[in-house]
Amino acid sequence: MDLFLVNLIDGLVYGLLLFMLSAGLTLIFSMMGVLNFAHASFYMLGAYFAYQISTYLGFWTGLLIAPLIVGVAGAGIERYGLRRVHQFGHVPELIFTFGLALLIEEVVQFFWGKSQKAYDTPEILQFALFSIGNNSIAAYKVFMIFVSIAIFLALLYVLTRTRVGMIIQAALSYPKTVEALGHNVPMVFMGVFGVGTALAGVAGVIAGPVLGTFPGMAFVLGSIVFVTIVIGGLGSLWGALLASLLIGWMTTFAAASSFQFADILLFLGMERPADMAASKLRDLWTLTMPQIGPILPYMLMVFILVVRPHGLMGKRGL
Amino acid sequence: MNDTFQNTAAKRPLVSLRDAAPWLVATGFLLVMPFIFTANSTITIMNQMAITIIFALAYNMLLGQGGMLSFGHAVYMGVGGFMCMHILNMVEDYSLPLPLPLLPIFGGLFGMGLATIVGAFSTRKAGTVFAMISLGVGELIAACSIIIVAFFGGEEGIPGDRTYGLPFFGNEFLHPIDVYYLIVFWLILSALLMYLFSRTPVGRMANAVRDNPERAEFLGYSARKVRFISFTASGFFAGVAGGLFAINYEILTEENLSLILSGQILLITFLGGVGFFFGPIIGAIVFTLLQTVLSLETELWQLYVGALFVATVMYFPGGLAGVLMMHYPSVKLGKVKSLVVPYLKTLVPAIIGLLGTAGFIEIMFHGRHAAVGDEQMTLFWISLNSHSALPIVVTLVLAVGGIWVARRFAPEMAEAWHRSITPNAPPPPAQPPSTRDAA
Numbered sequence: 221m222d223l224f225l226v227n228l229i230d231g232l233v234y235g236l237l238l239f240m241l242s243a244g245l246t247l248i249f250s251m252m253g254v255l256n257f258a259h260a261s262f263y264m265l266g267a268y269f270a271y272q273i274s275t276y277l278g279f280w281t282g283l284l285i286a287p288l289i290v291g292v293a294g295a296g297i298e299r300y301g302l303r304r305v306h307q308f309g310h311v312p313e314l315i316f317t318f319g320l321a322l323l324i325e326e327v328v329q330f331f332w333g334k335s336q337k338a339y340d341t342p343e344i345l346q347f348a349l350f351s352i353g354n355n356s357i358a359a360y361k362v363f364m365i366f367v368s369i370a371i372f373l374a375l376l377y378v379l380t381r382t383r384v385g386m387i388i389q390a391a392l393s394y395p396k397t398v399e400a401l402g403h404n405v406p407m408v409f410m411g412v413f414g415v416g417t418a419l420a421g422v423a424g425v426i427a428g429p430v431l432g433t434f435p436g437m438a439f440v441l442g443s444i445v446f447v448t449i450v451i452g453g454l455g456s457l458w459g460a461l462l463a464s465l466l467i468g469w470m471t472t473f474a475a476a477s478s479f480q481f482a483d484i485l486l487f488l489g490m491e492r493p494a495d496m497a498a499s500k501l502r503d504l505w506t507l508t509m510p511q512i513g514p515i516l517p518y519m520l521m522v523f524i525l526v527v528r529p530h531g532l533m534g535k536r537g538l
Numbered sequence: 539m540n541d542t543f544q545n546t547a548a549k550r551p552l553v554s555l556r557d558a559a560p561w562l563v564a565t566g567f568l569l570v571m572p573f574i575f576t577a578n579s580t581i582t583i584m585n586q587m588a589i590t591i592i593f594a595l596a597y598n599m600l601l602g603q604g605g606m607l608s609f610g611h612a613v614y615m616g617v618g619g620f621m622c623m624h625i626l627n628m629v630e631d632y633s634l635p636l637p638l639p640l641l642p643i644f645g646g647l648f649g650m651g652l653a654t655i656v657g658a659f660s661t662r663k664a665g666t667v668f669a670m671i672s673l674g675v676g677e678l679i680a681a682c683s684i685i686i687v688a689f690f691g692g693e694e695g696i697p698g699d700r701t702y703g704l705p706f707f708g709n710e711f712l713h714p715i716d717v718y719y720l721i722v723f724w725l726i727l728s729a730l731l732m733y734l735f736s737r738t739p740v741g742r743m744a745n746a747v748r749d750n751p752e753r754a755e756f757l758g759y760s761a762r763k764v765r766f767i768s769f770t771a772s773g774f775f776a777g778v779a780g781g782l783f784a785i786n787y788e789i790l791t792e793e794n795l796s797l798i799l800s801g802q803i804l805l806i807t808f809l810g811g812v813g814f815f816f817g818p819i820i821g822a823i824v825f826t827l828l829q830t831v832l833s834l835e836t837e838l839w840q841l842y843v844g845a846l847f848v849a850t851v852m853y854f855p856g857g858l859a860g861v862l863m864m865h866y867p868s869v870k871l872g873k874v875k876s877l878v879v880p881y882l883k884t885l886v887p888a889i890i891g892l893l894g895t896a897g898f899i900e901i902m903f904h905g906r907h908a909a910v911g912d913e914q915m916t917l918f919w920i921s922l923n924s925h926s927a928l929p930i931v932v933t934l935v936l937a938v939g940g941i942w943v944a945r946r947f948a949p950e951m952a953e954a955w956h957r958s959i960t961p962n963a964p965p966p967p968a969q970p971p972s973t974r975d976a977a
Contacts, residue, residue: 255666255669255670301848301852304852305851305852305855308855310665310666311601311605311607311665312851312855314607314666314669315607315804315808315851316848316851316852318609318801318804319805319844319847319848319851320848322801322805322840322844322847323841323844323845323847323848325844326838326840326841326844327841329841330838330841330899330903331906333906333907443673443677443797446670446673447674450670502687502688503685503686503687503688507685511685512685514681515677515678515681515682518674518675518677518678518681519674519678521670521674522671522674522675522678525667525670525671525674526659526671529663529667
């Protein structure tokens with residue numbers, strides 16, 4: 221039971237982190253119809269900028285400034301890159317963001333090298349807040365949970381209760397009409413792209429100390445973020461939250477489970493082969509749940525796309 | 539997105555000399571190459587190039603001709619390659635009567651088999667759905683390569699030995715040169731088949747479905763079926779490339795299935811140009827050269843290739859082939875000569891500017907990442923101190939100056955190009971503005 225609670229919290233932390241990335245991505249997608257392949261690269265930039273700032277001014281300044289820089293960079297890329305490619309169609313846009321992801325990884329390696337950076341949690345939060353059984357829960361994890369929830373609530377408030385949010389929502393469905401009413405829709409797009417990438421930046425700032433700040437961090441999380449928003453349903457904030465938590469818990473529980481496929485084989489009445497190397501089914505005998513944990517989200521995505529192409533909570537198909 | 543060779547004439551022989559000429563020239567060229575470049579290392583590079591060309595052409599059957607963007611195409615090449623490796627080892631163990639040159643067929647068949655399974659559900663829609671399913675399936679199979687050790691060999695991969703098979707007319711394929719001719723045979727055969735596929739009604743329908751699936755459906759064609767056929771055919775040729783990879787390198791590892799390879803083939807195909815049949819060929823040649831030559835010169839080659847890729851997507855969505863074919867009308871009108879001077883005026887400063895930028899980046903990189911005390915570096919055959927100001931200033935001046943001059947002459951170059959593709963253009967002042975907007 222203790223372990224279950226610990227996994228529940230760990231899964232929540234991971235899921236909410238995924239949510240911060242997928243929230244921005246899903247907003248950007250529903251606006252422009254393009255999946256931003258480089259979204260996780262902005263997350264990486266957030267971590268590296270915050271690391272660089274924290275070496276001079278400390279963690280908290282980094283938490284404030286780094287997302288701003290990332291957001292401005294994102295808006296700039298939308299204005300001078302993506303908008304240009306937009307005229308060629310959706311596939312070139314997707315290819316452009318893919319190239320951007322490659323380029324950002326190379327640029328990060330150029331400035332900061334290939335090794336992991338010593339970006340650490342702030343000293344104030346380096347203590348165990350409480351413990352469940354013998355497992356202590358770090359204060360930083362609770363901090364991450366609160367930051368993510370605060371961002372979700374703020375986003376929800378802005379999108380549904382303010383005038384800006386109304387315009388954004390209207391521009392999602394009827395960009396031409398909104399433009400005709402006198403709103404600067406390209407400007408709205410640029411703003412949403414900037415805010416979305418800034419959110420990814422925030423995720424990077426707070427995840428960098430926990431998951432490690434290294435050039436491969438975007439690649440590790442990148443495709444999982446897509447999977448999240450596809451499962452959740454594109455354009456749906458609630459769907460993104462649901463899918464993020466689902467994937468967070470799924471991967472955490474799979475990684476912690478002690479389930480082995482040998483148990484199933486034994487249950488089916490098969491006998492454990494004496495010489496494992498000679499057995500045709502040796503891979504099934506040695507397969508464990510933590511091994512297949514990382515591919516569970518992909519299996520779920522393919523399944524969802526085949527069965528219900530508009531995702532769990534999405535209103536329209538891809 | 540026109541293709542190179544258009545069959546405009548109404549009545550013509552089935553194969554005219556004009557149609558066959560590029561193929562004959564290419565064949566002759568490929569056969570002569572090993573006599574010009576005799577070194578083993580060069581032949582290794584050419585082998586790699588030829589395999590990449592087949593793979594890129596197969597990929598372009600999806601991206602260019604069918605409008606389907608795949609992020610997991612390495613899987614079909616990899617699975618074909620792994621199957622070939624197992625068959626090769628079976629030939630060795632049970633002495634089956636299978637000559638080595640026939641092996642890639644099996645790679646193709648297994649690549650096609652996998653594509654049939656995946657295509658059954660992924661080709662329902664093109665665009666983002668297809669891209670996402672291809673990404674998911676790619677990740678799944680790449681992850682399986684570590685789990686299913688019996689088939690994929692885990693982290694060590696599956697090795698084999700091509701020389702233990704049945705000798706083919708006394709040839710045991712001991713040397714890279716023997717393998718080269720085997721690969722060239724398959725390259726020409728697959729390229730020809732893929733070209734002919736694009737000429738068949740189903741190949742033409744693939745183009746129609748790419749451009750307007752709704753309209754194709756109204757004409758009575760099933761867009762899904764057309765996509766499915768393109769997809770399986772592409773899987774077949776990717777598998778052939780995998781079989782050749784198995785023969786050439788004699789080992790397949792999990793890297794052959796990775797997303798990195800899938801991304802690379804997208805980059806190659808797009809760089810070469812998706813709009814023309816020969817685009818991916820150019821892309822594969824240029825990329826392999828960049829990969830082998832540039833990576834010897836600098837650690838940062840991937841940065842340059844990435845920048846080149848992004849620049850291509852932004853400014854030349856037709857790729858290198860598109861840029862070449864932009865000049866086809868000028869050649870036809872006999873106005874290429876008028877382009878030489880404006881092009882030199884723009885491109886020479888541009889190249890100087892880019893080299894200056896690259897030099898500046900290299901000096902910065904060396905200054906940041908070299909071992910402490912190591913201040914000497916070699917840049918363009920010049921030895922210099924990366925911590926002194928002079929080289930930095932020189933490269934910066936070259937970069938800024940070169941690009942500034944190039945930007946000044948760029949409108950002139952564009953003007954010259956527009957004039958060269960307009961038949962009997964009037965002198966510039968009298969030119970109506972509408973002709974300039976035509977392209």
